[in-house]
Amino acid sequence: MRAIVIARPGGPEVLQVQEVPAPAPIAGHHVVKVSRAGVNYADIHLRENGYLTPVEYPVTPGNEVMGTLADGRRVVALSRGGGYAEQALAHRAVTWEVPDEISDEQAVALALQGQSAWHLLHTVLQLGKGDSILIPAAAGGVGSLAVQLAKAAGARVIAMAGSPEKADLVRSLGADAVLDSSTHQDLTARILDANEGPVTRALEMTGGEVFDATLAALAPRGHMAVYGCVSGDQREAPVAQLMQASKTVSGFWLPNLYGVRYALRDSMKALFEATARGDLRPVIGPCYALSNAAQAHSDLGSRKTTGKVTIKTTR
Structure with missing residues (x-):
């Protein structure tokens, strides 16, 4: 089968298509025939080591896939690498x-980035009515979903976007103000x-002076969740x-929830239902x-893209 293989760390040029053996079945796992693989910043960090x-090279990136099982059922899945391929474990x-009313494109947007947005807001920050929240990269995969989920929770959303076009998109998703x-x-x-x-709440994924500025803009007893750099x-x-203003800074990495019973099952169900109702628009x-x-x-x-970026793996 065809797959992207990174033989060594480096720039985008190290992403090479190669013929590799199909994954062998493993107990407790599915072999997914992949139609779409999600592209995330984690893949870039993997490529750059x-x-x-x-990271042990060679490696195939890709932590979320949309596809079918051997019996034809449509599924979306999280993987520990290997998603940029025609088949993945x-x-x-x-x-x-995946419910019939959810498209392939919507489903793959919800798997890693939708789950991340959900748990950042609800599990980590415990966002509620009356809160205000800063959301960076609000036109991106996580950010665009976080804006909508935060509004649904009753929060005031201050979003960040890097161009007038992205700002217009973010406003259409419900942001109260766009920086x-x-x-x-x-x-x-x-x-x-x-x-x-x-x-009162903030998401942070840039690092450097943006981290400093975001923390400084956080209210006493406020809470910031860091999910990237x-x-x-x-x-x-x-x-x-942190002590002077009783502020909280929490780190977040979605794989830490993979083994938490029902955590991702319940959030995925909620994301599917909100999308099917039209309340959530990936x-x-x-x-x-x-x-x-x-x-x-x-x-x-x-940062030329908006929304969910994918790779079509089928020939």
Whole structure:
């Protein structure tokens, strides 16, 4: 079968299509015939050898897949790599049958990024009515879903977007205010102005000065959830500042929920139901051929895309 294989860390050019053996069945796992593989920043970190866990090369990236089982059932699944391929292995506990009213494109948007948005808001931040929340990269896969889920929870949403077109999209999803993220200048002041005061909750995935500005704009007893560091500039949380204002900074990595009984099952059910009702609208981004995986990474990394980015693995 065809798969993307990374032989060594590097830029997008290391993403090479190769013929590799099909995955052998393993107890407790499904073999999924993949139609779409989700593309995420985690894949870029994997390629650059900057992921949260050690990487052994050669490796095939891709942690979420949409496809079919041998009996023809449509499923979406999370995998521990191997998704950029015509077939992938996924544990049964993180494989979900897709309702008929949910399209393939919608389903793959909900698997990793939808689950991340859900648990960031509800499990980590425990967002509720009356909260205000800052959401970065709000036109992206996680951000666009987080905006909608936060509004459904009754929160005031201050979103960040990097272009006028992205800002228009984010407003259409329900954001109360949209800040220009193409510049970090005076970011704390702009957040405070947009919300007419500090925010009670915040998501953070950039690092560096954006981390600092976001923390500074957080209200006393506020809570910030960190789920990425796309700039590569990792900050240490300032303990004195946290103590002085009783602020909380939490890290989040979705795989830590893979073994939590019913956690992902229940959230996926809620995401499917909200999408079927039309209350949640996954933003479908560009789809690239397997041979163009390098372009997919380049476009995502340079923030040219909106919504869910995918790779079509079928010939």
